[in-house]
Amino acid sequence: MSKVHVIGAGLAGLSAAVRLVQAGVDVVVHEQAAHAGGRARSFHDAVLDEVIDNGNHLLLSGNRSVLNFLSLVNASDRLTGPSGARFDFFDLETSDRWSVDLTRGPVPLWVLYKDRRVRGTTMGDYVKGLKLLTAGDRSVANLFAGQGQIYRRFWEPFAVAVLNTPADQAVARLLMPVIRETLAKGAASSRPLIAKKGLSDTFADPSSTWLERHGAEIRFNDRVSMLRSNNHRIISLTTGNGDEPVGPGDGVVLAVPPWSAAELIDDTQAPQKFAPIVNIHFRVPDCGKQVMRSPLLGMVGAVSHWIFVRDDVVSVTVSAAYDLARQANEHIADTIWGEVSQALDMPGHPLPKVRIIKERRATFVATPEQLSRRPACVTSTKNLVLAGDWTDTGLPATIEGAVRSGEVASDTLLKGIS
Ligand SMILES: Cc1cc2nc3c(=O)[nH]c(=O)nc-3n(C[C@H](O)[C@H](O)[C@H](O)COP(=O)(O)OP(=O)(O)OC[C@H]3O[C@@H](n4cnc5c(N)ncnc54)[C@H](O)[C@@H]3O)c2cc1C
Structure with missing residues (x-):
């Protein structure tokens, strides 16, 4: 395989790209956004004047693909957590x-x-x-x-x-x-592990830097809108800059979310139902470290599910948050801060500065029907493989699943599926 186009610079695409570059392949990554990281990214929030994550992400020290990936891109030290489990x-x-x-x-x-x-x-x-x-x-x-x-x-x-x-x-x-x-x-x-400074600092930034240092090209704001095939091979991809040929010895890793994959390839089975995750970030100088012995606290009998503390930000995650995602932000902030203040033994008033992020399609819904729609990485198109947390990794839709899907996709291409 002389050149591989990786479409999508989420963790699945980045993982695939790193593995392909390691194997000596020329890699071009096409990412529609202006940044890498996909559903696991950070940004500076003007309201809080802090770098926050789109959502808190919890990993475990048994997530071997993630730890291996971070080690490859020299970022093993960018996760943190308590010394024990x-x-x-x-x-x-x-x-x-x-x-x-x-x-x-x-x-x-x-x-x-x-x-x-x-x-x-x-x-x-x-x-x-x-x-x-x-x-x-x-x-x-x-x-x-x-x-x-x-x-x-x-x-x-x-x-x-x-x-x-x-x-x-x-x-x-x-x-x-x-x-x-x-x-x-x-x-x-x-052991629970979280990003030390932020998701982008842990994942997207070091892997993008590593890829560029090792000769890969990452094109941001480069949405792929069409894949053309002939005789069961992708022969070109269309981006905002026109058509790009995919040569006879070249391959494509499609590492986009299921809804984008369904737009690009006709016959793909993919999950169609998704669940929201809501994250509520409060800026609280000197926040509850006196109560929090570890950077996270599980909540039971509450709307809040997990409280994370990093520097001056207390962030709360609510998964499968169908009801909450429909509520007004003011109401969400009041409810959640009421719970946090009890859990961390902090004053209920005034409400700290708050930023709420509703990721409406955070992951697919793990029902039997949706699981049966997860595709294998191999497709009927010989030089096209799929990656992403939604493909049939055997794991839930997590960072570990996304990174592992990238490994499997790149290994499959390298073995030559033709
Ligand atoms: C709020 C939230 C909390 C989460 N919490 C956890 C957690 O605690 N632990 C955990 O392990 N996992 C968690 N997850 C899940 C985890 O974030 C995902 O499983 C993982 O990030 C998915 O990576 P991916 O590469 O498969 O997909 P994505 O991150 O969606 O990446 C796909 C990329 O493709 C790009 N793209 C799409 N279409 C095109 C196109 N046509 N052309 C070019 N580029 C395109 C997108 O912009 C994106 O960058 C959470 C997710 C969310 C949203």
């Missing part, structure tokens, strides 16, 4: 606080200790988790609802966070690969 929680309804603190190694000894497991749960509750192995297409609620605190304080928040889908719709088996690669391996693979 400890997750702090606050239950707004009962005011209970507890930490889940995993032990080392694959034997989950932590479930034996009352003060290391979810407050109000028993060891037997975790054994019932084995139902996941035979879950079929059942939803998380169908498997676990009615089991008391283990459902309310673990399964439901875990499913909503990982799958961005309400627990009564979220297909439980998609949690399995995440559990297998992280929690089931113990503390070393389950």
Whole structure:
């Protein structure tokens, strides 16, 4: 393969591009936006006068593709998190606080200790988790609802966070690969990690710099509007600058979101239903570090799901936020700050400066129907492969899934699919 056009500079496209350049291929990245990062990016917000992320992103130390990718682009030091696999929680309804603190190694000894497991749960509750192995297409609620605190304080928040889908719709088996690669391996693979300064500083900036230093070309504001094919090969792509030939030995990685892919190729099966994530960023000098031992706090019994603290910004994530996304920003800010101030023991008034970001198509909805629409990376067009969190990675729509899809797509092209 002499040259590969990577369409889309989200994390899937960047991951594919890095791997292809490493293999000695000429790479041109076409990105419609003025920046890389896609759905995981940062920007300077004038209201808060801070660099904020479009949404808080939580990773785990078992996300091996992400860690490998960051190591390749010399950015391993741009994630941060507590030294152990400890997750702090606050239950707004009962005011209970507890930490889940995993032990080392694959034997989950932590479930034996009352003060290391979810407050109000028993060891037997975790054994019932084995139902996941035979879950079929059942939803998380169908498997676990009615089991008391283990459902309310673990399964439901875990499913909503990982799958961005309400627990009564979220297909439980998609949690399995995440559990297998992280929690089931113990503390070393389950440490929570977040971007130290911001998502772009961690992902898009170092990988774009690396790519350019290694001879790749990244064209921003370069939307690909058409792919022409002949005899099952892409022969040209159309951008705002006209048609660009794709030579007989050249390849294309299409790493755009599903709705863009559906516009570019006729016969692609792709998820069609998406769920919103709302992020509420407050500027709070000296924010709640006295209560937050770790940069994140899980919320139960609240509209807020996770509170993240970085420098002077407290950010709250609400996943599968269908109701919230429809509400007026003033109402959202009041509701969420009311919860944050209780959780972090801070004054409820005045309301700090706030910026609300509603990502309406944050990820596809993890229902059996939508999962069945995830395509493989190989297409019927010989020199075209797909990448993106929505392709059939076996993982939920996450950064790990996006980066891994880029690996698979580039390896597939390199092996020569013709
Ligand atoms: C608010 C929010 C919170 C999230 N939280 C987490 C989390 O905590 N943990 C986690 O792991 N994941 C999280 N995710 C999911 C994660 O962000 C995505 O899985 C990942 O970023 C998807 O990357 P991607 O490259 O597949 O797609 P995208 O990021 O969508 O990248 C696609 C790129 O293609 C470009 N493009 C589109 N059409 C064209 C075209 N025609 N020509 C050229 N370029 C084009 C787009 O501009 C974009 O840059 C979250 C997502 C959101 C929105």
